Amino acid sequence: MKGILLVNLGSPDSPTPKDVKKYLGEFLMDERVIDIPFIARAALVKGIILKTRPKQSAAAYKKIWWEEGSPLIVLSERLQKKLQNQISLPVSLAMRYGSMTIKKGLQELVDKGVDEVLLFPLYPQFAMATTETITVLAEELRQQFFPNLKIESVPAFYNKPDYIEVLSDSIKRHLETKNYEHLLFSYHGVPERHIRKSDITKSHCKIDGSCCATPSKAHEFCYRHQCLEVTRLVAEKLQFQEGTYSTSFQSRLGFDPWLQPYTDRTIERLGKKGVKNMAIVTPAFVSDCLETLEEIAMEGQEIFHEMGGKDFTTVPCLNDDNAWVSLLSKWINAWAMIETIQS
Ligand SMILES: C=CC1=C(C)c2cc3[nH]c(cc4nc(cc5[nH]c(cc1n2)c(C)c5CCC(=O)O)C(CCC(=O)O)=C4C)c(C)c3C=C
Ligand SMILES: [Fe+2]
Ligand SMILES: [Fe+2]
Numbered sequence: 001m002k003g004i005l006l007v008n009l010g011s012p013d014s015p016t017p018k019d020v021k022k023y024l025g026e027f028l029m030d031e032r033v034i035d036i037p038f039i040a041r042a043a044l045v046k047g048i049i050l051k052t053r054p055k056q057s058a059a060a061y062k063k064i065w066w067e068e069g070s071p072l073i074v075l076s077e078r079l080q081k082k083l084q085n086q087i088s089l090p091v092s093l094a095m096r097y098g099s100m101t102i103k104k105g106l107q108e109l110v111d112k113g114v115d116e117v118l119l120f121p122l123y124p125q126f127a128m129a130t131t132e133t134i135t136v137l138a139e140e141l142r143q144q145f146f147p148n149l150k151i152e153s154v155p156a157f158y159n160k161p162d163y164i165e166v167l168s169d170s171i172k173r174h175l176e177t178k179n180y181e182h183l184l185f186s187y188h189g190v191p192e193r194h195i196r197k198s199d200i201t202k203s204h205c206k207i208d209g210s211c212c213a214t215p216s217k218a219h220e221f222c223y224r225h226q227c228l229e230v231t232r233l234v235a236e237k238l239q240f241q242e243g244t245y246s247t248s249f250q251s252r253l254g255f256d257p258w259l260q261p262y263t264d265r266t267i268e269r270l271g272k273k274g275v276k277n278m279a280i281v282t283p284a285f286v287s288d289c290l291e292t293l294e295e296i297a298m299e300g301q302e303i304f305h306e307m308g309g310k311d312f313t314t315v316p317c318l319n320d321d322n323a324w325v326s327l328l329s330k331w332i333n334a335w336a337m338i339e340t341i342q343s
Contacts, residue, residue: 001113003092003112004089005092005109005119007119007121007134008073008093009289010023010097010100011072011073015065016058017058019058024049025045030097030129032129032133033133035191035197061290075289076287079093079287079320083332090109092109093105096134103145106146116150116152117151119138119154121154122287123284124286125227126198126220126223128194129194131155134153152335158230159226164230165237166318167230168234168237170316170321171183171238172238181276183240184248184267184281186263188249188284189251189262195223200218212228223259227259227283234283248262249261249262250262250291250295251291264300267300267307271304271307272307277310277311279313280312280314288319289317
């Protein structure tokens, strides 16, 4: 029997420094997140980051935490439940980090009689820190604990026309009554080094602003290209005028160069330039989370107001939007059908 495992990033068990420290320790010790040699990574994470960041991050988590738990987990659970109501195959949910492990998710499916899993990383764009770390871990777990299980992974879906349509409709619906001058597409950032590492041609990526617009097979794994494409395709679909929208990258950590322009500086620039009403959408995230609810909706808004801006509108992530759930069930049913025909 076939089954589906949705996988998102994960959150701490509670917004306390102790639980945040445990969660960040697992997250940041992932070699595909902080991609430096083990000894240096352990020194940086355990010796520096985990000494101060858990307290700071716990305070941020406290501001956005819901009675039912972490927004990212609660929203992912709502998505899984709605999807399960539309699909006859078992649908489970796991997180790459934290208590809802991929191992538990696979076990849950196996216990229901599943022997073929569609592994669905909930990320529109590929990144080694997101999609790749999920598929690599799932394969390691398969080899170690579930040798008879067949696992197939869903690749990045950033440019699928039906995804762009659902995202564009959501943006349009949420901004219909808003009189905004500029729409900022803010994506989670990654260090520039990650983009070069994921370049399968080893020669295409220049991070100079031009390579991502030049056709290349490197784009199958280029996070920057895939983010820029989402902006371009949505702008084309919604017929945005040049100059009324732009792309930026948020949530940088450490001192390495990350993808630019940075979101906080872009908001600052827009405010300084005299933009009074702006809107912001975050298409790297399928579920609202700390990075959208605190960093953008709270901190971003504060920056904009300090710079003289007035209206700051955030477009929610797709979360458990009905059109999004229907699209996911369409993709999953197509997979189940093709697999059945082939076998
Ligand atoms: C598009 C998805 C994401 C990418 C790419 C990504 C890369 C990445 N992240 C960090 C460090 C942190 N990220 C944190 C939170 C966080 N990151 C994502 C998604 C991506 N990260 C999400 C959905 C969240 C929110 C989780 C939640 O519980 O709501 C955090 C923790 C919070 C904090 O202390 O600021 C860190 C740290 C790195 C280093 C990285 C690069 C490769
Ligand atoms: Fe992150
Ligand atoms: Fe590129």
